[in-house]
Amino acid sequence: SGRYTTKPLKDVQGVMANWQQSIAVVLPEIFTASAVALAVHEANYTYQLANRQAPQVKGEKLITQVKKTPYAGGQLVDHIFPGIAESTRKKVAHVIRDGIEQGQTTPQIVQRIKGTKKQNYAHGLLNQTRSAIDAEVKTARAHVSNSVYLDTWKALGFEYTKDVATLDGRTSKICAVNDGRVQKIGEGHQKPPYHRRCRTVQIGCDQGGEVDGVRPYV
Numbered sequence: 001s002g003r004y005t006t007k008p009l010k011d012v013q014g015v016m017a018n019w020q021q022s023i024a025v026v027l028p029e030i031f032t033a034s035a036v037a038l039a040v041h042e043a044n045y046t047y048q049l050a051n052r053q054a055p056q057v058k059g060e061k062l063i064t065q066v067k068k069t070p071y072a073g074g075q076l077v078d079h080i081f082p083g084i085a086e087s088t089r090k091k092v093a094h095v096i097r098d099g100i101e102q103g104q105t106t107p108q109i110v111q112r113i114k115g116t117k118k119q120n121y122a123h124g125l126l127n128q129t130r131s132a133i134d135a136e137v138k139t140a141r142a143h144v145s146n147s148v149y150l151d152t153w154k155a156l157g158f159e160y161t162k163d164v165a166t167l168d169g170r171t172s173k174i175c176a177v178n179d180g181r182v183q184k185i186g187e188g189h190q191k192p193p194y195h196r197r198c199r200t201v202q203i204g205c206d207q208g209g210e211v212d213g214v215r216p217y218v
Contacts, residue, residue, distance in 0.1 A: 016089055016092055016093070019085075019092075020086070020088070020089045023081050023084055023085035023088065023129075023133070024081050024085035027081045031080075031137065032063060034141075035059075035063050035066070035140070035141065035144050036060055036062075038141060038144055038145065039057070039062040039066070039144055039145075039147075039148045040057045040062075042148040042149060042152075043062070043152050046149060046153075046156075047156075050156050062147070062151070066143065066144050066147045071143040071193055072139055072194065073195070075139070077140050077143065081133075084129065084132050084136065088125070091125055095109065095112050096109060096113075111124070113125045136196070138196075139193050139195075139197060139198060143192075143193055145201070146192045146193065146201060146202060149201065149202055149203075150185070150189075150202065153185070153202070153204035154185055156204060158185070158204030159184060159207070160183065160184055160205050160206060160207055160209075161182070161183055161185060161189070161202040161203065161205060162180065162203055162204075163180065163183075163192070163202055164180075164200065164201050165178065166200070172195055172198070174194050175192075175194060175195075175198065175200045178194065179200070182205060182209040184207075
């Protein structure tokens with residue numbers, strides 16, 4: 001019934017609470033530190049490509065701005081990990097309750113949570129959580145990069161951007177359609193990521209979409 005009254009049940013509750021805490025608190029701290037470094041790197045690298053001396057880039061200020069901007073359908077960086085943590089905690093609790101209700105043994109319930117070695121733990125709840133974290137982190141890092149790119153292109157004097165998608169067998173329909181799209185920087189301007197695991201980036205261009213250099217391809 002959800003009451004953790006015995007020592008074994010309290011131990012389970014403690015494990016779940018620590019697990020949720022590690023996802024909701026520790027991961028955001030690690031991500032923020034890496035995002036600050038990423039923002040500084042992306043800005044400096046773009047200036048180098050343009051043969052311009054990069055100004056002093058304040059990564060913490062950039063990340064504060066990035067966190068206020070929604071992406072990929074309205075997601076916010078600060079909401080990623082708490083959402084995953086709460087969802088995972090509920091799923092684990094449901095698996096335990098369901099397993100007990102169905103008369104499963106402890107090892108059987110553990111297998112549902114952890115997965116099996118025979119299947120390389122791919123079907124376990126833990127792996128689903130890892131996959132969700134992986135997808136969200138990659139999408140959030142793309143958001144950080146593209147936000148910094150846009151600020152840098154504006155600082156370099158560009159008035160337009162061009163979408164450059166990674167074109168291969170995994171390209172999404174929205175990115176395939178947007179590839180080559182030219183937009184004027186300002187109100188109504190859209191930027192990647194357009195979806196989870198989005199690999200599209202934007203580069204500065206003129207009104208006709210012309211850019212310096214040669215586009216790489218896969």
